[in-house]
Every structure is written in C-alpha cells, then in structure tokens.
Amino acid sequence: MQEIKTDVLVIGAGSGGLSFAAGAVQMGADVTLLEGHKMGGDCLNFGCVPSKALIAAAKQAQAMRGGERFGVTPVDPMVDYAAAKRHVHDVIETIAPVDSQERFQGMGVRVIREYGRFVDRDTVVAGDNRITARRIVIATGSSPLVPPIDGLADVPFHTNETIFDLMEKPDHLIVVGGGPIGMEMAQAHIRLGCKVTVIEGAKALGKDDPEMAAVVLKRLRDEGVEIMEGAQVTRVSGRDGAITVHTPAGDVAGTHLLMAVGRKTNVEKLNLDAAGVEHDRAIKVGSDLRTTNRRVYAIGDVAGGYQFTHVAGYHGATVIRPILFGLPAKARTDHIPWATYTDPELAQVGLTEAQAREAHGDRLEVLRFPYHENDRAIASGRTEGLIKVMVVRARIVGASIAGAQAGELIGLWALVIANRMKIGQVAQMVAPYPTLGEISKRAAGQYFAPRLFQSEAVKTVVRLVQRFLP
Template sequence: MGAKKILLLVVVVAAALALYFGGGSEYLTLARMQSLLGTARAYVDANPLGAALGFGAIYIIVTALSLPGATLLTLFCGAVFGLWQGLLIASFASSIGATLAMLVSRYVLRDSVRARFGERLKRIDAGIEREGGFYLFALRLVPVFPFFVINLAMGLTAIRAWTFYWVSQLGMLAGTFVYVNAGRELGELESLSGILSPGLLLAFAALGLLPLVARKALDWLRARKVYAGWDRPRRFDRNLVVIGAGAAGLVTSYIAATVRAKVTLIEKAEMGGDCLNRGCVPSKALIRAARAAAEANEGGRFGMQAGKTEVDFAKVMQHVRESIRTIEPHDSPERYRKLGVEVIHGEAKLVSPWEVEVDGRTLSARHIVIATGARPFVPPIDGLDGVPYRTSDTIWDLDALPKRLLVLGGGPIGCELAQSFARLGSETTLVEMADQLLGREDADAAAVVQAALEADGVEVLLGHKAVQAKAGEPHTLRVEHAGESSELPFDVLLVAIGRTANVEGYGLDALDIPLRKNKTIETDEFLRTRYPNILCVGDVTGPYQLTHAGAHQAWYAAVNALFGGFKSFRADYSVMPACTYTEPEQARVGLGEREAKETGTEVEVVKYAMSELDRAVAEAATAGFVKVLVAPGKDRILGATVVGERAGETIALFALAMKQGIGLDKILGTVFAYPTFAEAAKAVAGERRKRHKPDKLLDWVERYHRWQRGGP
C-alpha cells in the first residue's frame, strides 16, 4: 500500500475516531435525538435551506466514514423535516455518502484485499460482470448485509462510480422512505402510549415486509425483462422436461417422479450417459483387470512363483462390456418408466423457454432441466486427424492390446488409463505439457502417483508440448521440450486432455442462453439460467465434471424447479470429494495446500505417512500419506488429501466430518476397527494432538508422578 493510500486511511480513521470520542456519538442515539427535536424544528423554521444543507452534510460524513447511526439519522430526518423533504435529503445524502465510502474503499483497500482474498470475491465479481448495476440493485433492494458493508465491498469490484451512485439512489429509495416515514411518526409522539398508533405500526410493518415485497418485485422485473417477446402457454403438458439421461439427468427425473410430478426424460443416445457407457464403469472394470495382472506379476514378493502373466485382451474387454451390461438395467428406460418417468428416445431442441421439440413433437413444461453432459476435448494438433487416435469415449472399441500406447494428458483419465494399459502389457508413454501430473492437486500427491506409474513401466514426460502427428510406420507425435524437438512412436494415441460441455445443437442460441468463458452454460447459485424456469446440472454447467457432483446438483435443480415458488436452495459445493483411481489412489476434499497458498488462506498442515500404518505395511501398500489442513490452533478440517490404498473410501470419512462439523479431536476419540486403512484418519488426528500437547501441564503431571513414587 502506497504512502498516499496510507495517509488517506489514517485521515479517515482519525476523523471517525475524533467524531466518536469527541462526543459526536452522543448525538447518534435515539434519546439524544428526541431531546433535540424541538430545537431542531425551530432552527428549520428559521433557516430551512441552511438546516437542510447542514443536516445533509452531516449525513454524508457519517455514511462516508461508515459510522453507525445512519438509521437513526434517517429517522431524525423524517421527524424534523417531514416525509417528503426528509426523503429528499436522506435519499441524496445517503447515496452520496455511500459513493464516497465506496471510492475510499476502492482507492485504499482494493489492491491489497484482492491480492489476499481474490478467490473469495469471485461471487461478487461474477454478479457484477453478469448483471452489473442490476446485481447491486438487488443487494440494495433486498439487504442481506448492512448497507455500509455493501459500500465497502463494491469498492473492491470494477463497478463504475456513476453506476454505483444512481443504482444506490434508486435501490435504497424504498427503504429510506419507510425509515423517514417511521421517523415522521416518531416525531409526532406526545407520550409513550402513542408508540402504538396505527400509522407508526403500519410504518414498521412495511419495513418488515419490505425485503419480501422487494424480492418478489425484483423477480417480477427480471422475468418481465427476460421473457419479453415469448408467448407463455396457458397450460402445460407436464411439470418438468429433462434433456439428457446421464447421471445428473437421471437423478433429476428420479426425484421429480418421487414427488409425483409429471416428468419427461429425453435422451438421444444411451441411457446412463458417459459414466455408464464410456467413463466410470468401463474404466473401473479395466483398472480392476489391470490390477489383477499386476498382482499376478508381483506375486514373488508374497512368496508366490513369479512369472510374466499372459493377458487375453479380448477377454479383458469382454469383462468391461459385461460390467456395463450388468449395471445397465439400473439406468434403463424400463426402470424409469416404472418409476413414473416418461422416457423418450430422440433429439431434443428448445423452441421456447417452456417448449421442447422432439422428432416433430412439441412438449410443454413449466420447467426444463438441461443435463446434456460433456465430451472429450480434441485439440487442434497438426495431422491429428490422419493418425489412429482415441479418446476416453472411443478407447473401449479396441479389441487388440496396442503394442505402443501414447497418452496425451496427465489428468485423472490419462493417469488411470496409462497405468492400466502398461500393466496389461502396452509400452506406454504419457505426455503432459505442465510440470506435474494431476495439475489441480498438491505436488507431493502428484509425485507419489507419478512414481507409481513409472514403477509400472509408464514413461512420463512432463513439460512436453504436442506439436504435430504424422502417419507412418510407425506413427509419430512430435513434441517440444526446453526448446528441443523429438518424435515419439505409437500404434494408438489416446487424447485425454480434458472435456468440453455439450452446448450445441439443441437451441441454446435460439434462446440466447449465455455461456461462461470456459464454454459451460452460465447459471446462478440456484442452477437457473438466464430464464429462471430453465435450469442446468452436471458437466454441461460445472463447476465440477464429476458424476457425483452432477447427482448432487440434481436435487437442487429438481427442488428449485418444482418448489422454487416457495423456497429455493443455493447449490452447496463446500464439501465435494474427488478421486483418481490409480494405484495408489489419490483423493481430496476441500482445500489443498497449494490452493491455500495461492489464496492466502492461513492453515496448519498435519501429515501422516502410510508407511506407518499397520494395515498398509501388512499389504505392502505403504506408498502415500494422509494430509489434513485445519484452521490454525483449531481442529476444524478445511481440507484433506489422501494418497494410498483405498483413498477413495478414506476420503469419505473426511467429507462426512467436514459436512457435519466434526473436528480431528472427535475423530481421534472414535474407535476404529483394527487393522484398517481408515485408521489413517485417526492417526493423522493423533499427529495433530501430539503437536499441540500441553507441555507445561505435563511437566507438572510428571512432578506429581515423581511425588507419588516418593522420589526427589
């Protein structure tokens, strides 16, 4: 913070303290103001213009310095100047003072606060970027936070000062009117019994009802604006139409049918979406087969006759496809029709905010949920179309094990499949442009996974950028690293560098539904799009492209769609676990150590090595650790990372603890079955307890024991 900013901050604080400790605060009490009413009214009668300007100046100073008392000043304004003149003075003075407070906050605090708490301000920034003044108007009209907090917070954003002023002037008008009117009523009291007068009671009743009325009015204004030009049907064929039958769409339909809503589910491909057909299920089946091969090859360390296992890849893929077929009935049209869901196989297209066209039919519904998922992203690499490349969608079509597999991308999908194919016998190379695998995770966790891949024969090339693919004998991928170029041979290239939302082909552009910068559908915290009756769930909107995240969102979408007229719920992502199913597994929930450093969040890190866990030693699965981030000096869990055997199961314990507010001390006080991998959670809690043991108290306890023994 520069010298000028520090000087301005000192001046503001000094002025506030001088006003407060110099006796100014005495004038900001109800009793004091009531005692001044007679004098103030006499002065107004004698000097109306000077009184108005002077009072307005005092109001501006109090508001600009964010001092308490603005509410009492508004009441006093109504008592002294009457309703309409008081409203004029208080309205302009409060808006000018608020703007000055905002500008002071912007000049003095914005750079330093954003550097430290930038991540936490994203929600306000997103609202300003999306709706600008309308977002501020909502805050003013339905005050969740005190106005002085809004003034200071808005100074941290990029909102224009003029926009802030006129929106504040308009947004605070209703509340100012109620307070000024209440002050006028208070000013006319001749005795305490008069406080029960109908006019005063009506004023305060209006003040209490203002947030509810304002919210409804705001919703009406938004709807009127967004639905302009569309003809709303007089009646609807159904309550809900869901587009997409992946995990998110299936759960949304299930919940809607459970509460007896009339719901239609539309899917153009296979029920179950990516998770069942091309993602979670086939990948875990392949991982299990690859693990069996690895265990057979490593039997020597457990006293078995070691030897190279022959892999029948066709049977491996048969196991994968049988796994899909076995689970398939859970997501089948027949099951959902029995649950009461109308299932239509066809291609949906939005034709209005309430209508969906499917194969020539037009279906109307009060609400629509978009759950169209995502697909693998294929980068524009020169020559890629001319070589045999696969994605996580098409890798399952292989019938023969590739001799040389080149995996492009070091995220969860790339790591899982690279390790699996290497264990099954492919010569596998993994190419990652970043300087570590699993780029969203902590470096120590990624390092354990990388070591495991390399131990299984995967050649890991970090910091390598794919430049050009060439067909030939063999096919090659040219990569660049540290200014040098090399060519990597392959028989099959697996592209696994991320997924992109499915936002084309079903009418988003016709309805002008906006997308975010990352090409996912933009929604608010209630999962509503630009049109409040159209909601989005799952990979198509994010922020997490995880099956369980989409299923989690589905509850919010179904409830907000069907019952939002009574109560809406903000989607809660505070506890969202994720797991990479390599061996060892890597799982995380909540805050990571790297993320804490990037956001300036103060944490205490507690770590426990799997090599110290008895069950891990017994199973020769000692790679990895448990790492927990807690609030400094407290046992409240902010995040946890588990790398090791069955990390996906162990992380569930930490997710439960975070969701229910259970700290490490209570985990330490819980009895765990022995020996289990879950005991690692208790062990890490014990590490924190040892770190914070009361040494001084223990010194006295030691002296007590010495005295008990009769020692010196």
C-alpha cells in the same frame, strides 16, 4: 407434431438427469426425459464404469507379477486383451438396467429417445415432439475435447468414447494428456502388456497436490510408463498402426493414440439462445444452479465447475428442492471429493495445502501421517503414500490422500467438511484394528499431540493431581 405439456423436462439421461428424474417422478411430478444417445450417459458407457472395469482387469495381471514378497512365485501373466474388454462390456451390461429406459418408464417417467432443441424460453422440440414445461433441467454432460492439432484429423485416434471398444491390444499406446483419465488408462494398459508413453504439455496430474501426485507418478514410472512433461504436441502424423506424435521435446512413435486432454460441454445441439440461456464454454448458472432463464436449470458437467459423476448426482438432488417445492437451495463445492483410480489412488476434498496456505496463511496447520506407519499397510505391502489434513483453528478445510484405497478413505473427510465438524470429532473416532482407516484417526491425533504431550502446563497439572490422588 405431438404437443406435450409437462411439469419438468429433463434433457440428458446421465447421472444428473437420471438422479433428478427418479426423485421428481417419485414425489409426484410429471417428468419428461430426453436422451438422444445412450441411457446412463458418459459415466456408464464411456467413463467411470468401463474404466474401473479395465483397471480391475489390469490389477489382476499386476498381482501375478508382484507376489515374491509374500512367498508367491511371480509370473508374467498371459493377458487376453480382448477378454479383458469383454469383462468391461459385461460390467456395463450388468449395470445398464439400473439406468435403462424401461426402468424409468416403469417409474412413470415419459422417456423420449431424441435430442432436444429449444425454440423459446419454455419449449423444446425433440423429434416429432413439441414439449412445453414449467421447469427445464439441462443435464447434457460433456464429451472428449479434441484439440485442433495439426494432422490429427488425418490420423486414427481414440478417446474415452472409443478406447473401450478396441479389442486388439496396442503394442505401443501413446496417451496425450496427463490428467486422471490419461494416467488411469496408461497404467491399465502397461499392466495389460502394452508399451505406454504419456505426453503432457504441463505437469502430469497437475491439478492435484504436487507431493501427492509425485507418489502416483513414481509408481507409474516404476511400472514402465514413460511420462513426458512440458511437451506440447505440435503435430501428429502417420497411419493406422504407425503413428508419430511430434513435440519440441522429441517425437514419439507408437501404434495407437489416445487423446485425453480434457472435456467440452455438450451445448451445441440445444439452441440455448432461443431460450435466453447465457453460455460460453459452459452454461452460466448461479449457486442455485439456475440459468439466466428462471425456468431453466443446468446441472452436472454442462454447468461448468467440477466434472464428476457424483457432482452431477449431487446437483440433481439439489435442484429437487426449488423445482418441486419452490424452496431455496444452493450447491456447495467445498465438500466435494474426487479421486484418481491409479494404483496407488489419489484423492482430495476441500483445499490442497497450497490453496489453504494462500487462503489462511499462518493460521493453517497441516497434519500428516504416512502409510508406512500403519500396521495394515505394512501387512499388505502397501506402504507407499500419506495423508495430509489441512486444519484452521480445529476446523478441517481440506484433506489429500495418496495411497491404497485413497478413494474410500476420502469419504470420511468429505463427511467431516460437509457437516463442518472439528478435528477433535475425528480424533475421538475408534477405527477397527488393523485397517487403513486408522490413518485418518492418526492424522487427526497429530493435532493434539503437541498440545498434550509437549505442554509444560499439562505436565504440571498431571504432576499436581498425582500428588493428591488417594
């Protein structure tokens, strides 16, 4: 058994672990990094990167169907599903060197390709290595949740960890779960020529503003995705190529099954009790991301809360301060944006309208601006959608966007909330014309329109000034 003493031990080489390790080693810390599976974690190998690559392939296919309004004859594309998946793998391979073992070893990180298991409060065993560290960062992420549905264990099914290796196009893909992963994959596959049925036990895209989610769901239904809501799966039966999902609302028969019902944190291999780290479904942390063991921090999905790659990266940057410099730092959540990369996209930061009304009551003002009044959206034929901005006494508390490039547009509002800016500062922004970015400026302008254009006091002042101007 090799004995290793290190300043910081990072368990998990996903977004959070890599972000922290890169920053810490470049600031002079001795860093050891454990990864028992793939460098880059879920995002690179099974999540954000491959899903967006497949969505891009599907978008190209859909563009060929929708050219009539632009004077381009629409055609039904010939889709090579296997080639689309090869594009996915090419994208992963292109990005992989950034997260590779070689790159991090080149920085000076000690990389050990083993899973880690606590044996006491500051010691972890990984393969033939016994590692003692002053501080330990757990960044093990999460995995697909596979619920205990009757018959599921006897039927072949996919999760996001296997769907991108499927090279044979499904004739009829059944997606169980109407959250972001399920809806993104549903639209991608319908556009690539598959029949798709989504089965959701509650409401599809139920964590988002219902008005905004409705914009996305209408488009998916218009494109041919069948969405069954309020349909709890009771049983699964069948065999490879002939699978039936049973629900009280009716049975659905298809050729392939994708389970997309949520995530579970990766804590089972860690032996957390030996370290005095409390946990249930996730590791319990304070706002400083420190666990019940003062030497141990948890970041990203495994710490509970928002399960997004950018949150893991944010957490990794946050704990640099206390671990390397002994200075206090806390992770915020109010400025965290998220996006669902359907077409149109769906994005949110801060409070939804319903949450803001509950928190602020009559003090809340909701500013709205539709895509169909934006010149660039009109020119591009992307007029479906809207933005809503939640404002309390000139302070922005949330923004919701459904429409083209919503994931890009939400970044402005994340910046505004992060820096506690006021609505007037957004209204003063000059956006280039014509861009979708003007939607945000026009929404901000809605705050001042009644105060300036419908105010008798303002009109009286203007008339008085005009009388005495030379």
